[in-house]
Amino acid sequence: GAGVSQSPSNKVTEKGKDVELRCDPISGHTALYWYRQSLGQGLEFLIYFQGNSAPDKSGLPSDRFSAERTGGSVSTLTIQRTQQEDSAVYLCASSLKKYNSPLHFGNGTRLTVT
Amino acid sequence: GESVGLHLPTLSVQEGDNSIINCAYSNSASDYFIWYKQESGKGPQFIIDIRSNMDKRQGQRVTVLLNKTVKHLSLQIAATQPGDSAVYFCAENMSQGAQKLVFGQGTRLTINP
Numbered sequence: 119g120a121g122v123s124q125s126p127s128n129k130v131t132e133k134g135k136d137v138e139l140r141c142d143p144i145s146g147h148t149a150l151y152w153y154r155q156s157l158g159q160g161l162e163f164l165i166y167f168q169g170n171s172a173p174d175k176s177g178l179p180s181d182r183f184s185a186e187r188t189g190g191s192v193s194t195l196t197i198q199r200t201q202q203e204d205s206a207v208y209l210c211a212s213s214l215k216k217y218n219s220p221l222h223f224g225n226g227t228r229l230t231v232t
Numbered sequence: 233g234e235s236v237g238l239h240l241p242t243l244s245v246q247e248g249d250n251s252i253i254n255c256a257y258s259n260s261a262s263d264y265f266i267w268y269k270q271e272s273g274k275g276p277q278f279i280i281d282i283r284s285n286m287d288k289r290q291g292q293r294v295t296v297l298l299n300k301t302v303k304h305l306s307l308q309i310a311a312t313q314p315g316d317s318a319v320y321f322c323a324e325n326m327s328q329g330a331q332k333l334v335f336g337q338g339t340r341l342t343i344n345p
Binding site for chain 1: 266282337338
């Protein structure tokens with residue numbers, strides 16, 4: 119079966135532009151997460167969707183960051199007016215609804231803001 | 233070979249030896265812990281997990297040990313192979329009723345031929 123799919127795999131953008139990153143979770147997984155990983159660092163939680171509940175946005179670093187999940191499946195992370203410090207790998211993960219189920223990650227989108 | 237997580241982020245072992253990667257977690261209320269392996273250019277790959285009502289769990293060539301008294305987690309890899317070379321992250325679930333994993337900074341494991 120297919121794993122978590124993210125696109126694009128690489129994105130280079132100019133400072134000030136908006137970018138959209140896409141995530142297709144594993145079929146049947148109701149929970150979806152976005153994390154950010156800066157070079158050589160651990161993963162930083164951004165946002166979490168669980169079914170039809172309101173998303174947990176507590177990790178979003180600024181109001182330039184937003185995410186939505188349409189139809190309980192595909193998710194899009196949008197960064198407006200990108201800054202150089204936004205350069206990182208953005209990782210999406212999904213899991214079953216069951217509490218304490220492991221997260222399964224995609225290979226990420228490497229974002230470079232020039 | 234043995235590492236202490238944040239304080240020694242790299243670990244080199246000879247192929248065929250056993251390795252131990254350590255992690256100190258932060259929240260005594262965390263009830264779920266996971267080890268991930270991340271190879272260059274890829275997302276983290278699930279290795280093994282353990283719930284707080286256990287102190288040991290074994291998988292294929294891997295064992296996770298949990299010591300809640302000192303908030304310590306370790307990953308043991310037996311008979312290491314070149315394909316085990318990667319960065320290893322521990323993660324804890326600090327959110328009761330939700331699933332927000334907090335990750336450590338990782339340990340880079342290098343297997344020498």
